Amino acid sequence: MKSKRITLFLILSLLFLSVIAGETKYKFEIWSRYQASFLNENEFELTKNQIYSPRGYFTVEPKLSDYIKGRFTLDFVSSENGVDGASVRLKYAYLDFSNLPIKNSNINFGLIKNYFGTIYDYDYPVYETELSDKEKVVKSADYGLSFNGLLPAGFGFYAFSVMNGEGYKKTDSKVDLNPAFLVNVRLIPITGLTVGGSFLYEDKTLLSPESVDSLISDSLRMAYVGLVKFKFNFLSISFEYLSNRIDSVFSAGYSFIGVINSDRLIDIPVELVGRYDSWDKNLDATDDGHKRIIAGTNLNFFKDKGVIMQLSYDRTMYEDTTKTDVNNVVFQMKWKFSNTIN
């Protein structure tokens, strides 16, 4: 109930602020998807065959002054998890303060972006979420405070955050009181080459050790990610290594994504995408890992990527031989528009 009140307060505050703001940016983005899932490519045993809208984002960004702006994003989800097949939840709701003593730095407060790995700027070259999101290591938004900014001469980016650590989906008694600490650094030593890493730490006995037994089973959590991205002309390659520890259970994996942007070579705005993921849920256990390959193509209808048609095939292969490989064919249309009202 408490977090619902906080959410309601944030929504009303930002709606009010957007009304009084001098300049407000509105953005809307929606994905419509057809997905066919089948268990075995030979027998073609269909397990899913549906059209749905997995995401719809509505964002309002009121500029309250040159140094303070807000961001408020509603996430419309149409899935079997929602009530009557659909639900709405708050994704981001934060204030952004700039004009700090350190040049090009900002402080965000509220339901903020989680600056872990690539989750905060992943632009979905394929329909699937990025590795740390997909394997539920972190959530893309969380309640807390972040100090972030740019290094001089565009040499890199940094972020230090104190967050709830539970993500934006948990509410009420499921949310513990202990903070999670995040450090994220990205460096660009040469144009097109980005190296970086993030570290997330949460000790759930920090503030309320007496409640640990009754409320929380996992007391220590540490996650880190190392990443390398390379972008040159038509070629874009990224690799990330992800590790997660919850008490004595260690998980690890990696994700490789390659994109060929033909728009830089020929006058057809098509992207060819390949992705390979590997994830081991418990390094000490056997047969609990899986690998995933995704191959896809994106057709941009407009140069600003306002309408994108994505077609992809993916296959998840399990170490556990009793589990059948899962195949998906996904056709997705993504479209977005934005406007600024003064």
Place this chain on the structure above:
Amino acid sequence: MKKFLTLILTFLTVFSFVFPKSNDITMSGSTTVFPISQKAAEVFMDKNPSINITVRGGGSGVGISNLIEGKVDIANSSRKIKDKEVYQAKENGVNVYETVIANDALSIVVHPSNPVSEIDLKTLKNIYTGKIKNWKELGGNDMSIVVVSRDVSSGTFEVFNEKVLEKAKYREDALLLASNNAILSTVKDTPGAIGYIGLGFVNENVKALKVEGVYPSKESVNNKTYKIARSLYLYTNGKPKGNIGKFIDFILSDEGQKIVEEIGYIPLR
């Protein structure tokens, strides 16, 4: 994996022959720089019929964003690129290269019938932040001041915001317009209006004010007495080469700089 890579390479090879990338030069961005780019492009294309140059506006922010995303070859800008944009460009594999092509005096313009003929920076700031609302406070007629400004994607807006407003908040009822021409037209038709435009857009339909006792001109910019002067830029991915390099060299040549002067801006030499 080998089969997959072979397939992709075959696909790209076939398509690159069927739909070859054109040699056209594309530019977008500042509406202040637009007249220089457009005129220079016309003359350059006359001399080089095999090269086609497309020039679009949109504002400096839009042009730089287009360059970062690889949508254009040249970004026109009336302000310097920001650190945030340099970071985005580097991350995107774009090595931003800056070329100054001209200088400009940001000119403060009013309706020709307005008796006020000069202004200082502090008063200008007070007008744009709403502290001064009537021309009679400045010795003019008893008439409300209509504040006209460029919109936020404009480099001209950013230069004015930094040099005059010192990032103070604009009057809430300020009209934010998308181009120099729109400001020119509004000021021309509105007796109480005040606006700011690039020197190249000043004409007999509006009156340019002295700022701190100095008129905007080639001389006052070159001797640095005019307080709201700035440079105009072209940004490219790396040092310009090939046709792009030829075109930018043309703008920097004596002939190109003559075009800059004819349009009303201040040449580099």
